[in-house]
Amino acid sequence: MTASAQTPSAPLFAAVEQNDEATVAKLIAEGVAIDGRNADGETALLAATHENRAGIARQLILAGADVNAKDRIQDSPYLYAGARGHLEILKLTLTHGADLKSTNRYGGTALIPAAERGHVDTVRTLIDAGVAVDHVNNLGWTALLEAVLLGDGGERHVAIVGILLDAGADPSLPDREGVTPLRHARQRGFQPMVELLTKAGGRE
Structure with a gap:
């Protein structure tokens, strides 16, 4: 500073x-x-x-x-x-x-790193404010994908996956390689996320 x-x-x-x-x-x-x-x-x-x-x-x-x-x-x-x-x-x-549409150097909205880092209340606040839940950053990832891919599978990231899905996030929107959030969650053994994504209609 x-x-x-x-x-x-x-x-x-x-x-x-x-x-x-x-x-x-x-x-x-x-x-x-x-x-x-x-x-x-x-x-x-x-x-x-x-x-x-x-x-x-x-x-x-x-x-x-x-x-x-x-x-x-x-x-x-x-x-x-x-x-x-x-x-x-x-x-x-x-x-x-x-x-709300401004983006960082990775082309992501504020919601995407908030989801990645497990900031549950921040994710909820940003969604309530109207930030787009399915915005895709320059890496080809949404907030939902980052919560699965870069999260630890713990309680905070599971909660965030649930909040994003409840807000209308597409459970089947894949990354650039065509891998969906559900497949990523299953590959990582994140069973609570698998259950949430499956219930929301997510596809592999």
Whole structure:
């Protein structure tokens, strides 16, 4: 979270790094360039989101910070909060203009990495917000495929598979090799997922 000393926003990044909410509030009141960038192309809001500093993120968002501003690797506060399960910040971005169709550097929506990483409440929140459940990323994977392929088969990923299916995810949408979620689940011995996918009409 390095800030360039030459940028007008440097004091804001320093305050975010120190988790200094009072200074952030002062700088906002003084009219700091709220969406100024650091050397990595991050805004202060994205820097705060990286550290899950919800108090500072709230201040910045309420002051008008852009929740969709992307850095050099195509992360935005909205996308990063969703991917990492930073639920409080995610909900703030969703009520302040988050672009549900925006995608990360892998061509995936926020829902896909949330499903992969087992963030159950985040997956539910994103679906409720209207993120497309069957979006396919650049790897050819949906959120459902990632929950099966990259999950651990445990309780959280099983719950996510159920949530995605209940939300209308296609249980038979295959990867680029033509392998369906059901076949992947069976190959991995993830029996609870196999049962959910079979009940939803999934094909091998």
